[in-house]
Amino acid sequence: xxxxxxxxxxxxxxxxxxxxxxxxxxxxxxxxxxxxxxxxxxxxxxxxxxxxxxxxxxxxxxxxxxxxxxxxxxxxxxxxxxxxxxxxxxxxxxxxxxxxxxxxxxxxxxxxxxxxxxxxxxxxxxxxxxxxxxxxxxxxxxxxxxxxxxxxxxxxxxxxxxxxxxxxxxxxxxxxxxxxxxxxxxxxxxxxxxxxxxxxxxxxxxxxxxxxxxxxxxxxxxxxxxxxxxxxxxxxxxxxxxxxxxxxxxxxxxxxxxxxxxxxxxxxxxxxxxxxxxxxxxxxxxxxxxxxxxxxxxxxxxxxxxxxxxxxxxxxxxxxxxxxxxxxxxxxxxxxxxxxxxxxxxxxxxxxxxxxx
Amino acid sequence: xxxxxxxxxxxxxxxxxxxxxxxxxxxxxxxxxxxxxxxxxxxxxxxxxxxxxxxxxxxxxxxxxxxxxxxxxxxxxxxxxxxxxxxxxxxxxxxxxxxxxxxxxxxxxxxxxxxxxxxxxxxxxxxxxxxxxxxxxxxxxxxxxxxxxxxxxxxxxxxxxxxxxxxxxxxxxxxxxxxxxxxxxxxxxxxxxxxxxxxxxxxxxxxxxxxxxxxxxxxxxxxxxxxxxxxxxxxxxxxxxxxxxxxxxxxxxxxxxxxxxxxxxxxxxxxxxxxxxxxxxxxxxxxxxxxxxxxxxxxxxxxxxxxxxxxxxxxxxxxxxxxxxxxxxxxxxxxxxxxxxxxxxxxxxxxxxxxxxxxxxxxxxxxxxxxxxxxxxxxxxxxxxxxxxxxxxx
Numbered sequence: 142x143x144x145x146x147x148x149x150x151x152x153x154x155x156x157x158x159x160x161x162x163x164x165x166x167x168x169x170x171x172x173x174x175x176x177x178x179x180x181x182x183x184x185x186x187x188x189x190x191x192x193x194x195x196x197x198x199x200x201x202x203x204x205x206x207x208x209x210x211x212x213x214x215x216x217x218x219x220x221x222x223x224x225x226x227x228x229x230x231x232x233x234x235x236x237x238x239x240x241x242x243x244x245x246x247x248x249x250x251x252x253x254x255x256x257x258x259x260x261x262x263x264x265x266x267x268x269x270x271x272x273x274x275x276x277x278x279x280x281x282x283x284x285x286x287x288x289x290x291x292x293x294x295x296x297x298x299x300x301x302x303x304x305x306x307x308x309x310x311x312x313x314x315x316x317x318x319x320x321x322x323x324x325x326x327x328x329x330x331x332x333x334x335x336x337x338x339x340x341x342x343x344x345x346x347x348x349x350x351x352x353x354x355x356x357x358x359x360x361x362x363x364x365x366x367x368x369x370x371x372x373x374x375x376x377x378x379x380x381x382x383x384x385x386x387x388x389x390x391x392x393x394x395x396x397x398x399x400x401x402x403x404x405x406x407x408x409x410x411x412x413x414x415x416x417x418x419x420x421x422x423x424x425x426x427x428x429x430x431x432x433x434x435x436x437x438x439x440x441x442x443x444x445x446x447x448x449x450x451x452x453x454x455x456x457x458x459x460x461x462x463x464x465x466x467x468x469x470x471x472x473x474x475x476x477x478x479x480x481x482x483x484x485x486x487x488x489x490x491x492x493x494x495x496x497x498x
Numbered sequence: 499x500x501x502x503x504x505x506x507x508x509x510x511x512x513x514x515x516x517x518x519x520x521x522x523x524x525x526x527x528x529x530x531x532x533x534x535x536x537x538x539x540x541x542x543x544x545x546x547x548x549x550x551x552x553x554x555x556x557x558x559x560x561x562x563x564x565x566x567x568x569x570x571x572x573x574x575x576x577x578x579x580x581x582x583x584x585x586x587x588x589x590x591x592x593x594x595x596x597x598x599x600x601x602x603x604x605x606x607x608x609x610x611x612x613x614x615x616x617x618x619x620x621x622x623x624x625x626x627x628x629x630x631x632x633x634x635x636x637x638x639x640x641x642x643x644x645x646x647x648x649x650x651x652x653x654x655x656x657x658x659x660x661x662x663x664x665x666x667x668x669x670x671x672x673x674x675x676x677x678x679x680x681x682x683x684x685x686x687x688x689x690x691x692x693x694x695x696x697x698x699x700x701x702x703x704x705x706x707x708x709x710x711x712x713x714x715x716x717x718x719x720x721x722x723x724x725x726x727x728x729x730x731x732x733x734x735x736x737x738x739x740x741x742x743x744x745x746x747x748x749x750x751x752x753x754x755x756x757x758x759x760x761x762x763x764x765x766x767x768x769x770x771x772x773x774x775x776x777x778x779x780x781x782x783x784x785x786x787x788x789x790x791x792x793x794x795x796x797x798x799x800x801x802x803x804x805x806x807x808x809x810x811x812x813x814x815x816x817x818x819x820x821x822x823x824x825x826x827x828x829x830x831x832x833x834x835x836x837x838x839x840x841x842x843x844x845x846x847x848x849x850x851x852x853x854x855x856x857x858x859x860x861x862x863x864x865x866x867x868x869x870x871x872x873x874x875x876x877x878x879x880x881x882x883x884x885x886x887x888x889x890x891x892x
Binding site for chain 1: 731734735738739742745746749750755756786789790791792793794795824
């Protein structure tokens, strides 16, 4: 069979295209309970449900911020939460033309016989879960595969395993009305240079698209969430221009034009770095048949978290900080960002060695 | 680890580039937000810059490839169809007619030659490669050694030619060739079997890597034969499978995508299918396939005609160019450029000029089709005749 065209095909294509609207991007707010606990701990806030709800309410009700977003990825708990006025978060997003998405993977586990490489869990009852999420209002999903660079890594086994996992997850989503975001993250950790990252990223993406094609995934109804191509964390930094050139070259070599949009992850980059790099990519004078946008977690929320600090009286200021980053990244998707929204907070690196998501 | 160098896409031209538009002259959006010319980081290779430049030159707007790489046996069939013996002087005379056509370089960016032709000259003693060079037409060379039965398959074929390919390619480069061509086939009535598809894709990938290593831009040609009574949906399915395999193996062989060209068959129903498809339908299915499988780094897609009539081949190409594509979409035609030419020439010296004019008519028509501006009004009946031959062996 050619690409799978099930009952949701037109809707998938429409939603994927909408998420890829130039000038808009995705807020990744799908931190698991454990991970959001780390964020809250960083601002001395207790990891209880009401605090998790308060943070997400701050973000989703930020005046004007939603106009720069086409989608928000949620964790399961959040999909069913409401504002303090009793309005479901999903409705808040929908009323503002923001498509709710849902993280569907169940984390990574190590692959035995490798040097700490991982595969992603979450296939059991995935179809049934997707149906439930669709009923609850989700229209896209996210599944994160992780690869690392080392002397013998990523291994052929790890590449094949993660590519197959992404493909299987993708087709199950499409069967159930959710646009799959395909995320093969190549970690920044390591002393390697940008050329090594480029070579690995290209190899991984080639394997990913081969697997997607073999599984009959409808590419027009997917999005890609790759890492930017950068030097390793222990290697000297390079300019946004260089990152942009290597990243766009890698994508031009691997991503078919049928894919409507590429929404980058920020990894451990600071808020400002991530925005500058995205902006540089959109200014490049070379043909890019997909839109280049963002799907940022830490790089959209870091200053917001610090400004809020868990205090009700700081919600307004926290929301302003959030709006600032949303607008900056929106400008970056149009190649129009002129800098200057980097306060001290926005320039802080968010890299954590051996970061477990 | 090998060193990687940057190649500026507007670098100094090789001798084959003339009149090539630099990025600065290319029409683009009217509001330029202080954009910068891009340098493309590339894998190491002695010829990488040149490969990229050559591929871009061949994929230039309004131009395509004239395929005249018929083996001696196949050329014999063409000559006998107009009553000529298959002798070297006759083959030389025919190729001379084609390659010395005045003004050919306006519509033709590359010419694929058979080995014999690469070393031939005009009756005045001028090398054919020099005739081409002067017209800014890049000479290319067929490097495969033909199809043979694939054991263990369902009566399918595979393409030979990897043995000694590296040294042959180096020799061809010395003689003036700058691109290569390797044609393998896939048969839908025979399956195709997974074995045949895998072999086709792997052979192409190995040939492509060896070509680039020796300075030749590889044209990647997995022809999905027209034979069969299958509907267009089936062709789409098979084409997507074949190209997915091809690109994956090309990547595994570290082929540089900015330095290759593709030569696919268009996505059409089988020749014996009850309904013919319109040019718009063929365009829709073919572009869908390309958009799903071809990364934008590939500079040009040069379609084969595979038995379509001259006019069909032009109409279909035209339909594909009605809106901008991420790659140059053009032609690499043999029969669809030569059919009327042969019939006009008939082997008579006094008909050479008329035959050359006929070639220009077809070349110009396809040039217009590449620009999306072709109209079939005024085409001759001869040009509309189908050229499909069942079970055709090339």
